[in-house]
Amino acid sequence: MAISTTTPARGRTATGRVRKTGPVRRAGSPAHRGDARLAWVLIAPAVIGFLVFAAYPTLRGIYLSFTDFRVLTPPEWTGLDNLKRLVADEVFWHSLGVTAYFVLLSVVIGMTLSVTTAVVLHRLTASTALRGVIILPFLISGVVAATTWSWMLDAQLGIVNIAIRQLGFDPVFFLGSSRWAIPTIALISVWKGMGYNAIIVFAGLQTIPPTIYEAGRIDGANEMQMFRRLTLPLLRPVLAMVLVLTVIGSFQVFDLVAVTTQGGPARASNVLQLYIYDKAFGQFEFGYAATMSLALFAMLIAITFLQMRLLRADESDTD
Amino acid sequence: MKPKHMLSIVAAAAVTVSLAACAGGSAGGAAEEGAHAGTVNWWTWDEKQAESYKTCLPAFQEKYPDITVNITQYAVDDYFTKLTAGFVAGNAPDAFQNSVEFLDSYAKQGQLEPLDDYIAESDYDLGVFNVGVPAFTYTDDKQYALPLDWAGSAFYYNKDMLKDAGLSEDDVQNMTWNPEDGGTFDEVVARLTVDENGRRGDEKGFDKDKVAVYGIGALGTADYLGQTTWYQFAASSDWTMREPAAWPTSFAFDDPAFTETMDYLRGLSDRGLAPEFGQFTVGDTEQLGSGSVAMISGGSWSATTFAKLPDMSVGIAPNVLGPDGETRVVMSNSNGNMLWSGSKVKQAAWDWISFMGTAECQESAALTSGSFFPSIPSAMDALAADQLDKGVDLSVFVNYAKNDELEPSLAYRNGAELKSELQPLFEAYYSHQRDDDVWQEAADKAQEILSK
Structure with missing residues (x-):
């Protein structure tokens, strides 16, 4: 690929120059010091933004996960109590299972x-x-998508069930039954995210040179074979990225569930994010909610790492 | 003068002005602790109340010319999150509407100002309210709110369907109920139910799997208090839910009388007289409005919405009379008007909420809004008369209060956790995933959470 050939070359010239000008710099040229200051000024917005909006909240979140924190009173250090509670919390494991099914x-x-x-x-x-x-x-x-779908899927009055009834079948309680709630929400989520993913994959397809397909055709491959042997392998980095993003996005599902079922019926669609939200903002147990968020965070890192490794997402077959 | 200088002078002037404004503001706020002056921020989640309480402002301003009131409304879904954030950040409203559910968590964390001293000092008479005062007495026996409104439940029915079923208004106005055969309530509901072949629920050959019109909307729902659904049935026998009534330590879900009631209500769906759990995902007014339901139990706050359903004439009937033929129970809840303990203008904030707690202000706000019932009887009568002129008969609700049938929903601890733990159990029962054994678990859970 283009990038892999140019990067080392640029690196070589850069190190060469450093070697040549090295002694002068070490002597402490004023111009160089000025550069550094300017550089810091220029990256300051990004660094401050990162520190304030990413690093600090993450560290504070980690700290809070070891405390009993109810917002209006200062946090109280409780050590590993929250973790012990997490391990024994049936609702947490149930919610994790529901989330995994949804993902x-x-x-x-x-x-x-x-x-x-x-x-x-x-x-x-x-x-x-x-x-x-x-x-x-x-x-x-x-929220708009979820509201509209829940109207359309209403077992009694929704247009989907009216159609199902006219075809002679019994109405389906899409969002009202334990069996259908998660599959239904998953399909709404697919409906909503599919276009975006398709466009990214489409962009990936456009980077595959048509000559490869020409070669394939000359070798007598049909469309199906070309798709499996040429398109899919060449698309791997793009597919890996879409997969990782979809997995993370699905683990974080919240709005669709909050609007359509609020986790019901009987906790059938109580995904992890909803449970965390309820503990934190409903019951003011911010400490325990932070512990659960941290657990989810750790799981997402592990899953993403695994996916990247298994899919060799940093390599391409186009070279 | 060069343009550059002009600019800097203008800028300097602007800075000075804004600094002066800041100084004025903070000096005003700090100096007026305990004075009848300052700016009072008042929040509500009800957009109709936000609008209608503005009608009280001119009279209030006349009485307290130095107090400015800012009324702000946030949607109920964000309201409590914003309120909590305000407590933490130190910019919560000076006075605000609050529900009984959050009295415990806010008072426990010292965010609410007890009103007793203000009440004593201004000779305010809590006796003007006929409902809602005890709900806001906390475990320390202090009063934390003035009631803003009250609500109850009733049956809303489609008058044409009633006539088609050959039933009279009298039949629904005095329904009796018992857990064995369902009383006249059961007869009315069965009569109102019609299957796709036109057979009624009390006729031979009624097809319970192909129902066109349900006689009653679902009474088994996720609501663990059953305010508009099961509570009136269960409580009309000698079952008592809370022990003790105020700040209960247990809910008697394991009592056989309660289990019997639940069996009866779930049976209504199994018999095809009421929709199954999860069959409707829309609200009660939409269900009645769709014509798929002939009668539904709903909150008093929906009375005017039901009346506005197009091409439909809706009647209101009172809750059922229990097995003894005379006990009628209506769970009523009230929202309260509270003061924030961190406010800098508490006196002025008290002036405002106590002004809202006068018959004049309640009357003018209630007439403007039409959707909430004032907690002061004279204002309630005025509202009922006004609505009657507009074609909505609220006499059912007025009579509840007059006949002493309202049972106030008193405060209890850890409402949010109770809700998260109990709702799934109710849902599991009503969707037939669990049977009567679920109620022992519910009682145990409730006891554990209530006494935390």
């Missing part, structure tokens, strides 16, 4: 649909209007 459904269905859509788009049309239409659901706010 599995929305990632598998979402990835399949968005790759298919992207490939079809890529092979059949160059229309920008169509690409715009594909991404439309992504532009709708989660």
Whole structure:
């Protein structure tokens, strides 16, 4: 790939120059000191932003996860109590299971649909209007999408169930039954995120040189074989990124559940984020909520790391 | 003068002005602790109340010319989060609307100002309220709020469907109930239910799987207090939920009388007379409005919304009479008007909330809004008369108060946790995932959380 050939070259010239000018710099040229100051000034906004909005909250969150903190009174250090409670908390493990089920459904269905859509788009049309239409659901706010879907899916009055009834079937309690709640929310989530993922995959497809397909065709490969042997391997870095983002995004699902089912019925859709939110903002147990957030954070890091390794996401096969 | 200089002078002037403004503001705030002056911020989550209480402002301003009142409304979903954030940041409103559910958590953390001294000093008479005062007496026996409103429940029914079923207004106005055969309530509901073939719920051949119109909206819901659903049935027998009534340490969900009631109510859905759990995801007014439900138990706050349903004439019937034929129980809840302990203008804030607690202000606000019931009887009568002119008969609710049928929903501890733990159990029961054994678990959970 282009980047891998140019980077070392640039690095070589840079080190060469450093060697040549090294002694002068060490002597402490005023110009160099001025550069450093300017550099600090220039990166200051980013550094301050990072410290204030990322580093400090994370560290404070970690600290709070070892305390009993109810917001209006100062936090009280409780050591590992929160962790012990977490291990024994049935609702936490149940919520984790619900979340994993949701992630599995929305990632598998979402990835399949968005790759298919992207490939079809890529092979059949160059229309920008169509690409715009594909991404439309992504532009709708989660709360609006969730509200509209929950109206459409109402077992008694929703348009979907009216159609189901006219086809002669019994109405389905999409959001009202334990069995259907999570699959339904996963499908709404897929509907909402698919367009965005499809466009990213589509962009990835455009970077694959057409000559490769020409070569494939000359060798007698059909469309299916070219998709499996050429498109998928060449797309791997893009697919890995989409996968990682979808997994993280799905683990963090909140708005759709909060609007459609509030975790019900009987905790069937009580995803982890909702449980954390309820503990923190409903019951003021910010310490314990921070412990759960930290656990989720650790799990997400582990999962992401695993995915990157398994998919060798930093390498491409295009070279 | 060069333009550059002009600019700097203008800028300097602007800075001076704003500094002066700041100084004026803070000096004003600090000096007026205990004085009838300053700027009072008052919050509510009800946009109709925010608008309607503005009608009290001119008279208030006349009485207290040095007090400015800012009324702010936040949607109920954000309201309590914003309030908590305000407590932490030190910029919470000086006075605010609050529900019984949060009395415990706010008072426990020292964010609420006890009103007893203010009440004594200004000779304010708590006796003007006929409902809501005891709900805001905390465990330290101090009063933390003046009631702002009250609410109860009733049956709303489609008058045309009632007529089609051959029932009279009288039949629904005096329904009786018992857990064995359901009393006349059961007869009315069965009669109102119609299947897709036009057969009624009390007729032979009624198809409970193909129901066109349900006689009653779902009475088994996630609500662990059952305010608009099961509570009136359970409490009309000799079952008492809370022990003791104020700041209970247990909820008697394990009492056989309660279990019997729940079995009856879940049975209504199994018999096809009420929708199943989860069948409707829309609110009560939409259910009645859709024509799929002939009668529904709902909150008094919806009375005017039900009346506005297009092409439908809606009647209001009181809660059922219990097995003894005369006990009628209506759970009533009130929201309260509170003072923040961190306010710098507490006296002025008290002046405002006690002014809102006068018959004149309650009357003018209630007439403007039409959706909330004032806690002062004369204002309630005025509202009922005004609504009657507009075609909404609120006499059912007025009579509850007159006949002493209101049972105030007193405060209890850890409401938010109770809700998170008990709701799933109610849902599991009503969706047939669990049976009667769930109630022992519910009672145990409630006891554990209530006595935390």
